Amino acid sequence: MIRGKSIFVCDNCKKVFVGMDVELAATVFSQPLVCPRCGSRHTKPLFESKRLYKEIWNRLDINLTN
Ligand SMILES: [Zn+2]
Numbered sequence: 001m002i003r004g005k006s007i008f009v010c011d012n013c014k015k016v017f018v019g020m021d022v023e024l025a026a027t028v029f030s031q032p033l034v035c036p037r038c039g040s041r042h043t044k045p046l047f048e049s050k051r052l053y054k055e056i057w058n059r060l061d062i063n064l065t066n
Pocket of ligand 1: 010011012013014015035036037038039040
């Protein structure tokens with residue numbers, strides 16, 4: 001199984017961390033990872049657009065509350 005690493009940034013506390021890109025070949029976009037500092041799922045790969053990930057975060061938030 002091919003795995004890669006990507007640099008993530010937390011939108012909540014702005015921590016930058018290296019995360020495993022677990023779905024590198026399976027999907028176009030990486031799943032947001034849980035921030036190691038504050039536990040927020042509002043994280044995104046450093047160079048991805050924030051506008052796109054806001055939609056993903058919204059969907060995550062809806063899934064978590066259902
Ligand atoms: Zn954080």
